[in-house]
Amino acid sequence: MPNVSAAKPCSMHQQMVTRTILRYREQKVHPSDDNILVEAPLAITLNSVPIAKLECTPGNEVALALGFCITEQLISTTEQVELSHCKSMMEGTQVALTIQGGVKRVYRILQRKGVRISSSCYGNNSGILLNMYTLAGHDCMLTPAQLYGLQKESEACQELFRNTGATHFCALYDKNLSLIAYSEDVGRHNALDKSIGQTMQSGHIHDIRLILLSSRVSHEMVRKSAAVNSQIIAGFSAVTSSAIRLAEQTNRTLLGFVRNGRMNIYSHSERLGFSSPKPQMLREPTTVNYAL
Numbered sequence: 001m002p003n004v005s006a007a008k009p010c011s012m013h014q015q016m017v018t019r020t021i022l023r024y025r026e027q028k029v030h031p032s033d034d035n036i037l038v039e040a041p042l043a044i045t046l047n048s049v050p051i052a053k054l055e056c057t058p059g060n061e062v063a064l065a066l067g068f069c070i071t072e073q074l075i076s077t078t079e080q081v082e083l084s085h086c087k088s089m090m091e092g093t094q095v096a097l098t099i100q101g102g103v104k105r106v107y108r109i110l111q112r113k114g115v116r117i118s119s120s121c122y123g124n125n126s127g128i129l130l131n132m133y134t135l136a137g138h139d140c141m142l143t144p145a146q147l148y149g150l151q152k153e154s155e156a157c158q159e160l161f162r163n164t165g166a167t168h169f170c171a172l173y174d175k176n177l178s179l180i181a182y183s184e185d186v187g188r189h190n191a192l193d194k195s196i197g198q199t200m201q202s203g204h205i206h207d208i209r210l211i212l213l214s215s216r217v218s219h220e221m222v223r224k225s226a227a228v229n230s231q232i233i234a235g236f237s238a239v240t241s242s243a244i245r246l247a248e249q250t251n252r253t254l255l256g257f258v259r260n261g262r263m264n265i266y267s268h269s270e271r272l273g274f275s276s277p278k279p280q281m282l283r284e285p286t287t288v289n290y291a292l
Contacts, residue, residue, distance in 0.1 A: 014038060015058050017241050022265040022274055024144055029274050034264060039219050039242035041092030046074060047099060049106040055219045055242060058093070062086055065095040074109055075099055135251040136231040140175045140209035141271050144263065147234065150177060151258060154212050160184040161214075170195040173210040180204045188215035192224055199228075210234065217256060222246045232271055234258050239266055 016035050023032045039055045044065045051074065056064060062083060069075045075097075084096035099105070154171035161167045161184060170191040172181040181204070183194035192213065199205040210232045211225050217235035219242035225233045226246065233247065234255040244266045247254035253268040269276045 019241075019244070019266070022269050022276065024263045024265065024272075026261070027144070029265070029269075036241045036244065037238060039240040043092060043094045044068060045094070045096045047101070047103050047106045048096070049103055049110075051106075051110075053092075061088075061093045061095050065097060069097065073113065074106075133226040133250050134229075136226075137229070138231070138271070140231045141273070142177060142210070142232070144261075144272060146177060147255075147258065147263070147272075148261060150179075150210070150212060151236075153179065154182065155214075157182050158184060158214075167191070169214045171212040172196070172199060172208050173212065174204070174207040175209045177210065180207055188213065189220065189224070191215075192221060196224070196228060212258075216240075217243050217254065219243050219246055222250075222252070222254065226250045226252065234263070239264075 015038055017038055018033050019036050020031055021034045022029050023034075038058055040058045042054045042056050042061050042064060044051045044054070046069060052068060054064070054068070066081065069081075070077060075081060079099060082098040084098050085094070086096075087094045150171070150173060154169060157171070158167070158169055161169065167184040167186055168188040168191045169182065169184045170188075171179060172195045174180050180202070181195040181198040183191045183198065185191040185194060192211070195211075196205065196208070199208060206229055208228045208230050211230045211234070213221065213233070213235040215221070215235055216237035217233060217239040219240060221235070222233060222243045223246060230252065232253040232255070236258055237256065239254060239256040244254060246252075247267045251268060253271045254266040256264045256266060265272065265274065265276075267276070
């Protein structure tokens, strides 16, 4: 596969941006610059057939497209694969791969596979129109102390994690900060989907206000959260640039690194009683590409 393996990185997107956020430390809040991981769309086609639109870290897009097609068994490890083009634009990067068999072969593969594409590790939907989501309301407020109380409550429910150390959890709360759903799963997206499904079964799906996640918060997690009436999305780990953008645009409060009396507030801090700094993203000059 000489044309693919020798391809140079083609992304024009940087891997980090710097943003002014609010840091909550020792019961005080102050503005500070934070490095945010960038998520950027990558569209993959195989024989001109759209295969996937991933949200990923910029860099090594051709390798990602090739690896995705191999691990999803869309192509074999032994066949000839040609790189038709790798185009980087403001809205994302496009990688077009070509294999023997034309369009008909790709459709046969997809029919056989029934490929589901939905996550930021393995995902789609970064280009979904914002008008598909209603703007979040403002009937849910909480203090940092209340949030840390909910964190302890939800962590105490981690039965699978205590026994295996291998799960993420998702806890859903209503406007009174009462727990209405809880799930653990090896996949963070699955944990969120399970909890939302529980509220559908229990009749509480319209009561969701706070989504508490043990994981990082990517674009896909905010997108899923925006499909319900959530107003606050809080994760125990990092957030991405695309997640911040979607949270801002849909009027949702996004929190990251919620742990041990600390948190980073990335959007709509008014729900915690704080005023937000003026949003600003500054690009970092470095992009890391792993060339073996």
